[in-house]
Amino acid sequence: xxxxxxxxxxxxxxxxxxxxxxxxxxxxxxxxxxxxxxxxxxxxxxxxxxxxxxxxxxxxxxxxxxxxxxxxxxxxxxxxxxxxxxxxxxxxxxxxxxxxxxxxxxxxxxxxxxxxxxxxxxxxxxxxxxxxxxxxxxxxxxxxxxxxxxxxxxxxxxxxxxxxxxxxxxxxxxxxxxxxxxxxxxxxxxxxxxxxxxxxxxxxxxxxxxxxxxxxxxxxxxxxxxxxxxxxxxxxxxxxxxxxxxxxxxxxxxxxxxxxxxxxxxxxxxxxxxxxxxxxxxxxxxxxxxxxxxxxxxxxxxxxxxxxxxxxxxxxxxxxxxxxxxxxxxxxxxxxxxxxxxxxxxxxxxxxxxxxxxxxxxxxxxxxxxxxxxxxxxxxxxxxxxxxxxxxxxxxxxxxxxxxxxxxxxxxxx
Amino acid sequence: xxxxxxxxxxxxxxxxxxxxxxxxxxxxxxxxxxxxxxxxxxxxxxxxxxxxxxxxxxxxxxxxxxxxxxxxxxxxxxxxxxxxxxxxxxxxxxxxxxxxxxxxxxxxxxxxxxxxxxxxxxxxxxxxxxxxxxxxxxxxxxxxxxxxxxxxxxxxxxxxxxxxxxxxxxxxxxxxxxxxxxxxxxxxxxxxxxxxxxxxxxxxxxxxxxxxxxxxxxxxxxxxxxxxxxxxxxxxxxxxxxxxxxxxxxxxxxxxxxxxxxxxxxxxxxxxxxxxxxxxxxxxxxxxxxxxxxxxxxxxxxxxxxxxxxxxxxxxxxxxxxxxxxxxxxxxxxxxxxxxxxxxxxxxxxxxxxxxxxxxxxxxxxxxxxxxxxxxxxxxxxxxxxxxxxxxxxxxxxxxxxxxxxxxxxxxxx
Numbered sequence: 001x002x003x004x005x006x007x008x009x010x011x012x013x014x015x016x017x018x019x020x021x022x023x024x025x026x027x028x029x030x031x032x033x034x035x036x037x038x039x040x041x042x043x044x045x046x047x048x049x050x051x052x053x054x055x056x057x058x059x060x061x062x063x064x065x066x067x068x069x070x071x072x073x074x075x076x077x078x079x080x081x082x083x084x085x086x087x088x089x090x091x092x093x094x095x096x097x098x099x100x101x102x103x104x105x106x107x108x109x110x111x112x113x114x115x116x117x118x119x120x121x122x123x124x125x126x127x128x129x130x131x132x133x134x135x136x137x138x139x140x141x142x143x144x145x146x147x148x149x150x151x152x153x154x155x156x157x158x159x160x161x162x163x164x165x166x167x168x169x170x171x172x173x174x175x176x177x178x179x180x181x182x183x184x185x186x187x188x189x190x191x192x193x194x195x196x197x198x199x200x201x202x203x204x205x206x207x208x209x210x211x212x213x214x215x216x217x218x219x220x221x222x223x224x225x226x227x228x229x230x231x232x233x234x235x236x237x238x239x240x241x242x243x244x245x246x247x248x249x250x251x252x253x254x255x256x257x258x259x260x261x262x263x264x265x266x267x268x269x270x271x272x273x274x275x276x277x278x279x280x281x282x283x284x285x286x287x288x289x290x291x292x293x294x295x296x297x298x299x300x301x302x303x304x305x306x307x308x309x310x311x312x313x314x315x316x317x318x319x320x321x322x323x324x325x326x327x328x329x330x331x332x333x334x335x336x337x338x339x340x341x342x343x344x345x346x347x348x349x350x351x352x353x354x355x356x357x358x359x360x361x362x363x364x365x366x367x368x369x370x371x372x373x374x375x376x377x378x379x380x381x382x383x384x385x386x387x388x389x390x391x392x393x394x395x396x397x398x399x400x401x402x403x404x405x406x407x408x409x410x411x412x413x414x
Numbered sequence: 415x416x417x418x419x420x421x422x423x424x425x426x427x428x429x430x431x432x433x434x435x436x437x438x439x440x441x442x443x444x445x446x447x448x449x450x451x452x453x454x455x456x457x458x459x460x461x462x463x464x465x466x467x468x469x470x471x472x473x474x475x476x477x478x479x480x481x482x483x484x485x486x487x488x489x490x491x492x493x494x495x496x497x498x499x500x501x502x503x504x505x506x507x508x509x510x511x512x513x514x515x516x517x518x519x520x521x522x523x524x525x526x527x528x529x530x531x532x533x534x535x536x537x538x539x540x541x542x543x544x545x546x547x548x549x550x551x552x553x554x555x556x557x558x559x560x561x562x563x564x565x566x567x568x569x570x571x572x573x574x575x576x577x578x579x580x581x582x583x584x585x586x587x588x589x590x591x592x593x594x595x596x597x598x599x600x601x602x603x604x605x606x607x608x609x610x611x612x613x614x615x616x617x618x619x620x621x622x623x624x625x626x627x628x629x630x631x632x633x634x635x636x637x638x639x640x641x642x643x644x645x646x647x648x649x650x651x652x653x654x655x656x657x658x659x660x661x662x663x664x665x666x667x668x669x670x671x672x673x674x675x676x677x678x679x680x681x682x683x684x685x686x687x688x689x690x691x692x693x694x695x696x697x698x699x700x701x702x703x704x705x706x707x708x709x710x711x712x713x714x715x716x717x718x719x720x721x722x723x724x725x726x727x728x729x730x731x732x733x734x735x736x737x738x739x740x741x742x743x744x745x746x747x748x749x750x751x752x753x754x755x756x757x758x759x760x761x762x763x764x765x766x767x768x769x770x771x772x773x774x775x776x777x778x779x780x781x782x783x784x785x786x787x788x789x790x791x792x793x794x795x796x797x798x799x800x801x802x803x804x805x806x807x808x809x810x811x812x813x814x815x816x817x818x819x820x821x822x823x824x825x826x827x828x
Contacts, residue, residue, distance in 0.1 A: 002493050002711055010489075010704040011449065013481045015457035017468050030463030035425065037460035043429035046451035049444030049646025049653040049699075054431050054781060059540075067427045075424075079416050089503035089654060092691040100548070122679040126473075129683060130692040133674045134514070141678035232463025232697065239463040239697030240503060240654065260547045264555035265536040269543060277506040278544040283646065283653030284698065285463075290424040297416055367468060 017367050021388050024368030025185070025335040025380035029214050029234035036236065036291040045287050052282045060271040061282045062086050069282065072290050073243075079297060080208075080227050081218030082245025086255060086273070087289075088280050091209040091230035092127035094244035097275035098174070098205050098226045099135035101254040105203075106173040114202075115170035119160055121152045121188055123181035128207060132176075140164060140172060148326050148339075150184050154192035161200055174203050179217070180210040184327030185335030187211075194223025203250065209233050210335060212243070213296045214382070215303050225250045231285065236292035241285035244276070299383075306382060309389055310334050313381055316393045320400055320414045326376070334382035342411050344375035346403040357399065364395045431781050435802050438782030439599070439749040439794035443628050443648035450650065450705040459701050466696045474685040475696045476500050483696065486704050487657075493711060494622075494641050495632030496659025500669060500687070501703075502694050505623040505644035506541040508658035511689035512588070512619050512640045513549035515668040519617075520587040528616075529584035533574055535566045535602055537595035542621060546590075554578060554586060562740050562753075564598050568606035575614055588617050593631070594624040598741030599749030601625075608637025617664065623647050624749060626657070627710045628796070629717050639664045645699065650706035655699035658690070713797075720796060723803055724748050727795055730807045734814055734828045740790070748796035756825050758789035760817040771813065778809045 022028060045051050055066040063070055069087075077085040088094040099118065106114040118132050122141040132139050142156040157175060164172055175197045180187050190206050197204035205226040211217055212227065213235035219227040225247050232239035246254050254275055261268045272278035299306075314325050314336065322341040325331060343357050350356040357377070358369040369377055381389045397414045404411045436442060459465050469480040477484055483501075491499040502508040513532065520528040532546050536555040546553050556570040571589060578586055589611045594601050604620050611618035619640040625631055626641065627649035633641040639661050646653035660668050668689055675682040686692035713720075728739050728750065736755040739745060757771050764770040771791070772783040783791055795803045811828045818825050 002489065004708060004711060007489060007708045007711060009482065010486060010707045011453070013453075013457070013701070013704055015459055015465075016480065018458040018461070022462060024464075024468070026467065027462050027464050032461050032463070039425070039427075040460060041455055043427070044432040045429055046454060046652065046702075047432070047446050048436060048441050049446070049651055049655075050438075050441050051429075051653065053440065054438070055785070057785060066430065068423065072424060075416065075421060089507065090691070090695060093503065096691065122676070126681075126683045126686060127692055129674055129676060129681070130672060130686055130688050133672060133688045134691070139674065139676055141676055143678055232695070237463055238460065239465070240695040240699075241463075258544060258547060260543055260553065262536070262543060262553055262555055264557055267540075267543070269540045272540060272544055274544050274547045277504070277510065277548070278541055281504060281646070281654040285654075287427070288460075290427055293424045294418060294421045297418060297421060371469070371471060 020365050020367040021384065021392065022368050023366060023379040023381060023392060025378055026233055027368060028334065028380040028382035029210070030232045030236060030239070031383055032238065032288060033236055033292055033295045035295070036288055039291045040284065040288060045284055049283060050281070051284055052286055058271045059269075060273070060279050061286070063271070067287065067290065069286065072293070075293065076243055077245055080212055080229065080243070080245045081220045082227055083248040084251035084255060085243050085245045086276055086280065087282055087286055088242040088244050088276055090240040091207065091228045091233065091242040092131060093276065093280070094228035094242045095128055095131035095176070095205070095207060096134055097244055097254055098228065099131045099137050100275055101250070102174040102203060103135040103137050105253065113171055114173040115164065115168045117164060117168075117172040118174040118176050119157065119164070119172040120176045121178050121181065123150060123152065123183050123186070124176065124178045125182045125207065125209060128176055128178065137173065148324070149328050150186060150326065151328055152186070152188050154189045154196060157193050157196050161196070161202070171200055171202050174205060176205045176207060179206050179208045180333045180335065182210065182335065184337045185210070185331065185333035186328045187332040190222045190224070198223045210333065214300065214334065216300050219245055226254070231289045235289055235296050237289040238285040241289055306334060307332065309381060309386065310336065313389055313393060317396065320396065321411050334380045335378065336380060337376060337378045340375065340377055342400050342404070343377070345409055345411070346407065347374040349407045350403070360399045361395055366392055366395055434779050434781040435798065435806065436782050437780060437793040437795060437806060439792055440647055441782060442748065442794040442796035443624070444646045444650060444653070445797055446652065446702060447650055447706055447709045449709070450702055453705045454698065454702060459698055463697060464695070465698055466700055472685045473683075474687070474693050475700070477685070481701065481704065483700065486707070489707065490657055491659055494626055494643065494657070494659040495634045496641055497662040498665035498669060499657050499659045500690055500694065501696055501700055502656040502658050502690050504654040505621065505642045505647065505656040506545060507690065507694070508642035508656045509542055509545035509590070509619070509621060510548055511658055511668055512642065513545045513551050514689055515664070516588040516617060517549040517551050519667065527585055528587040529578065529582045531578060531586040532588040532590050533571065533578070533586040534590045535592050535595065537564060537566065537597050537600070538590065538592045539596045539621065539623060542590055542592065551587065562738070563742050564600060564740065565742055566595075566600070566602050568603045568610060571607050571610050575610070575616070585614055585616050588619060590619045590621060593620050593622045594747045594749065596624065596749065598751045599624070599745065599747035600742045601746040604636045604638070612637045624747065628714065628748070630714050633659055640668070645703045649703055649710050651703040652699040655703055720748060721746065723795060723800065724750065727803055727807060731810065734810070735825050748794045749792065750794060751790060751792045754789065754791055756814050756818075757791070759823055759825070760821065761788040763821045764817070774813045775809055780806055780809050
């Protein structure tokens with residue numbers, strides 16, 4: 001028998017980051033508005049795991065009307081410009097559903113022109129690579145322009161399609177583009193790429209994990225067949241939750257119901273969708289997404305203000321000698337990647353080495369820099385009030401100043 | 415632009431079942447203890463989606479030490495008798511990981527003796543069927559004994575293995591057994607089946623969605639290579655969350671790290687595990703599981719008391735004329751399935767037809783009967799205090815009495 005005493009520590013786990021300014025770019029779009037968590041508590045949604053299943057009649061959470069999940073998914077579809085939307089266990093599970101669909105599609109009749117290849121941007125998120133691996137699709141990559149802008153051009157997709165065509169005699173089975181890529185926050189030319197996909201007749205998925213819920217977008221404008229979204233990354237929701245939006249045409253395949261009939265017991269599960277594990281449950285993350293939805297729709301309408309704040313912050317940071325933004329200029333997303341030679345110099349002399357920077361920020365109540373990194377940093381000010389954004393800037397300046405003086409570095413004090 | 419006005423209803427969603435007695439058998443093992451949800455609120459874990467990722471260094475939630483996820487998973491491994499445990503997006507995702515592993519295994523070198531077949535009990539949960547479908551495994555089923563006990567015997571597995579062997583010349587690639595099946599709450603002879611699996615050298619998975627966290631068990635005692643668990647079904651956790659436990663030998667395969675190296679960008683993701691989407695995030699469900707763990711370990715130690723209450727309730731229910739338990743006798747699990755001819759008779763005369771029963775129970779603050787069913791009902795009293803269990807019994811008796819009188823039925827008043 002397991003010893004209870006040893007387990008008590010799990011009852012006492014503290015949240016080290018209860019009241020902090022969060023600047024981790026994977027988190028800022030997933031901060032839960034006060035009204036949402038107050039509602040979650042007030043309505044006691046924390047009292048049971050299967051919280052949305054009380055009034056499930058059909059055995060499929062997306063069809064539940066109390067709470068209004070079915071209606072909500074229609075609204076999310078309109079919001080994303082898709083025809084049909086299902087919730088998933090995160091954007092990664094949505095991508096997997098697409099990849100599995102394509103993997104089966106290219107093996108089927110009438111798809112002889114398509115190879116078992118997914119063509120991606122070379123800065124796609126790791127979950128895209130993993131989803132392809134899970135579904136048994138091979139990856140082909142479109143190159144980026146390298147340092148310092150790391151841009152992806154739509155024309156690169158055309159070239160690569162032609163290259164695949166001449167090598168294999170077939171088209172890629174799928175083009176998958178990361179709407180905003182996770183390394184530098186570059187916005188890829190998803191619409192232009194969509195036109196190329198359309199021209200060649202190649203199914204097209206846009207991974208909008210960093211944009212759906214942040215930036216106005218419409219998958220029809222992007223000429224996309226599939227759009228994948230992350231609710232905990234960009235739609236102010238608890239994890240894990242994502243959405244998969246599809247066109248009517250592709251929805252038939254990606255949301256196809258189970259076809260198995262068991263040999264002996266003769267059971268079939270016609271409301272269950274294999275690509276999303278039959279039913280994706282939802283639970284408290286889905287409730288949180290519903291409570292946050294108005295907030296999310298409204299904030300997307302204020303994206304230009306967010307972008308202005310982000311660009312202001314870039315200019316401020318670049319006042320530090322040698323600090324500069326990596327990625328496209330002008331920048332179009334809240335995810336920022338800076339080269340910070342000043343902090344790299346400090347790290348060489350600091351007893352905490354590269355860890356000093358994240359630790360100094362935490363001391364100032366600012367959390368989210370990757371621990372150990374000082375030469376390059378990634379951060380986001382999304383959702384912060386102007387005074388908080390100024391506090392973040394001031395913290396960087398203060399830390400630089402402190403150590404320039406302490407180590408007598410040949411850098412101007414910012 | 416989507417109209418905000420129309421969306422306000424999502425901010426106002428009410429929990430219709432805030433303060434009720436829950437008797438839905440998928441829910442009772444997933445009721446969140448007061449201490450857990452108080453801690454979730456007190457520590458403000460509702461404030462951000464990626465709540466466990468602040469101190470992630472290696473890009474894999476199962477390796478995080480703050481909060482102590484890595485340690486926790488070791489404890490869960492000990493609790494389940496496994497060597498290695500990872501958390502997953504629910505038991506369904508854990509089963510899929512196993513099925514995908516086997517699907518790849520039987521295609522590989524050295525596994526020529528194994529067919530692309532998973533042998534299951536014919537009362538397995540639908541998620542087992544869907545997981546096999548997702549992974550491209552064919553299903554073969556072991557029959558049950560039919561009405562009224564619906565038992566599965568270990569010997570049926572031996573017979574079916576021999577049948578598959580003589581038909582295909584190969585062994586099934588996997589035996590997957592539902593430890594307690596979801597239709598009648600029968601406990602399958604998992605240990606005996608495990609010995610048969612071992613004898614033939616067939617990989618063996620036990621789906622413990624209804625038992626891990628409820629009943630003392632140890633996968634080594636069951637001779638299992640894999641054990642799948644549902645945290646929101648049976649470990650007092652928020653959804654979606656599951657666990658996959660594996661032996662050392664199989665852990666190497668099922669938790670194998672990503673092998674892809676992208677052609678152009680040369681990226682590889684060595685801490686990412688494809689079978690669980692790279693990383694299964696965790697989020698607030700995982701935090702809830704950690705807070706609830708002591709409670710779960712303790713309650714498993716009190717299983718005999720729960721079982722005594724369950725058996726008492728069966729005897730009470732069977733005092734109603736014609737009502738009797740379907741499934742094995744004596745019963746060994748909290749999931750109960752009754753035939754209730756008295757309620758069926760009432761439903762024929764009631765204007766709400768079969769819906770009357772669930773609705774009458776809800777009026778009495780008791781929630782969880784499937785709406786529309788009156789001839790057969792499924793319920794669970796797991797975790798209820800004795801006075802609450804009596805309240806449930808009394809509610810059934812009252813409803814029967816009321817309508818026996820109202821419709822002048824030829825049934826004795828209970």
